[in-house]
Amino acid sequence: MRIGIIGLGLIGGSFAKAYKKDGHEVFAFDTDKTILDFAKLSGTVDEELTDEFIPTCDLILICTYPEAAIAYMQEKGNLFGKRPVVIDACGTKEVVVDAGMKLAKKFGFTYVGGHPMAGTQYSGFKYSKENLFVGAPMVIVPPVYDDPVFLDNIKKLLAPAGFGSISVTTAGEHDKVIAFTSQLAHVVSNAYVKSPSSRRHTGLSAGSYKDLTRVAWLSPGMWTQLFMENADNLIFEIDTLMSNLKEYRDAIEKGDKETLYRLLDEGRKIKEEVDG
Numbered sequence: 001m002r003i004g005i006i007g008l009g010l011i012g013g014s015f016a017k018a019y020k021k022d023g024h025e026v027f028a029f030d031t032d033k034t035i036l037d038f039a040k041l042s043g044t045v046d047e048e049l050t051d052e053f054i055p056t057c058d059l060i061l062i063c064t065y066p067e068a069a070i071a072y073m074q075e076k077g078n079l080f081g082k083r084p085v086v087i088d089a090c091g092t093k094e095v096v097v098d099a100g101m102k103l104a105k106k107f108g109f110t111y112v113g114g115h116p117m118a119g120t121q122y123s124g125f126k127y128s129k130e131n132l133f134v135g136a137p138m139v140i141v142p143p144v145y146d147d148p149v150f151l152d153n154i155k156k157l158l159a160p161a162g163f164g165s166i167s168v169t170t171a172g173e174h175d176k177v178i179a180f181t182s183q184l185a186h187v188v189s190n191a192y193v194k195s196p197s198s199r200r201h202t203g204l205s206a207g208s209y210k211d212l213t214r215v216a217w218l219s220p221g222m223w224t225q226l227f228m229e230n231a232d233n234l235i236f237e238i239d240t241l242m243s244n245l246k247e248y249r250d251a252i253e254k255g256d257k258e259t260l261y262r263l264l265d266e267g268r269k270i271k272e273e274v275d276g
Contacts (some may be wrong), residue, residue: 001157002027004049004057004084006072008035010119011089012063013128015161016044021130022160027053035125055081059157061114062088065225070099073111080109085157087114087140091222092178092229093171097141104143112154113141113171115178116163121217134162141171179233186223187238189216 001024005012008030016039020026027049030036039045047053054060054076062069069088080086086109090096097113104111118136120127138158144150145168155166193216201209227234251259 001025001058001160002053002056004028004054004060005045005063006030006049006061007063007068008032008039008045008125008128009063010123010125010128010132011116012061013039013044013125014118014130014132015061015063015089015116017128017130018133018161020044024160027057030125039125051076051079054079055083057084060084060086062086062090064088064090065222066090066092066096066229067225069096070103073100073103077103077107077109080107082108082110085110085112085154087112087154087158089114089116091115091182091226093141093174095229097171101143111143113174115139115174116161121214123219123222131162135164138163138166139174140166140168141174142168175230176233179230179237183223183227183230183234184237184241186215186218187227187234188241189213190218192216 001019003015003019003024003026005016005026005028008016008028012028012030016026016028020043026045027047028036028039028045029049030039036045036048040047049057060080062072064072066088069090073086086100086104088096088100088111090113093113093115100111100113103109116133116136116138118133120132138161140154142151142154151168158166189212193213248260248263250256251263
């Protein structure tokens with residue numbers, strides 16, 4: 001296959017390395033020419049993805065912020081043609097999928113919304129790795145949900161990345177769930193480290209601290225855009241958490257051991273039911 005990748009950050013770079021390892025041609029574009037040149041020198045990328053190569057690709061992965069993904073499809077939509085399947089890898093789906101579907105209809109190309117559920121607290125090509133997606137879930141928002149041949153083709157196109165599962169959903173459902181599973185976790189982690197105690201935890205922290213604060217080291221630009229595009233869903237999750245935290249706080253302040261025990265046991269049982 002010939003793969004086109006837009007954006008050589010953590011996600012785009014990892015896709016490039018995965019497909020290259022699997023023996024495919026990798027063409028790429030990045031606004032930072034230095035990163036693109038390095039990716040070519042390292043053997044990850046074969047050539048720059050210029051306009052002439054776009055319609056020759058079997059798969060084009062747009063690995064940028066949502067606004068940039070939409071802008072790229074608007075600018076290059078007339079060049080895609082019938083051959084490539086265009087999949088974005090943005091962390092929210094409603095805004096980009098709405099635009100992508102409309103542009104696909106306008107220009108006649110095939111578009112699928114996507115979100116690889118993998119990453120690290122670091123960003124940039126230097127942290128990308130060929131096995132980042134191995135065993136991880138991939139979420140797709142296709143233009144049709146009742147065409148097994150089409151969906152099977154998407155799975156084949158994504159197979160070199162090594163995803164453990166590919167889930168099909170709607171953009172709206174994706175954004176509701178992701179507000180809880182990802183975005184809220186980043187808000188909590190980032191807010192948690194703002195405690196004055198974070199300056200004096202050395203020697204008194206272990207796994208719990210590391211687990212909770214791992215994603216506090218985030219990319220402010222990217223997450224600002226993702227949070228704002230999913231504001232209603234994220235606000236609901238923040239409000240729910242604040243309400244739950246108040247129950248714990250009130251029980252502790254009142255010395256109400258029975259209520260505190262009940263709250264802790266409820267949380268333990270839910271975790272066991274969901275992930276046990």
